[in-house]
Amino acid sequence: MFDHVKALIVTTLVVSVLGYIDYITGEISLDILYILCLCAVTWYTSTAFGMLCVVELVGAKVTADYYDKIKVGSHLYEWSTVNYILIYIVITLLIGKVRQLLTR
Secondary structure, eight states, rough: OOOOOHHHHHHHHHHHHHHHHHHTTTSSHHHHHHHHHHHHHHHHHHHHHHHHHHHHHHHHHHHHHHHSSSSSTSSHHHHHHOOOOOOOOHHHHHHHHHHHHHHH
């Protein structure tokens, strides 16, 4: 298992890089990379760290979209933010539950 401090540092660095790449690519979606990062963090640490990763991922995604001015000013921006939050939370809970069931 990862040491939780190291996992937090690595997660923050990876999310920062993903957010920057998301900003550079613009309309090209990097959601699969965000989800893979979230799954790895949740699997190797805990569901609580997965939830912390959700906050970081949503922050990176929303910031990249805001500075890219993709949907800012429309209701689609807020709607997609809520969708990302819900999807990432569900994925975190599912991965945490699968891990718990497999380690029994």
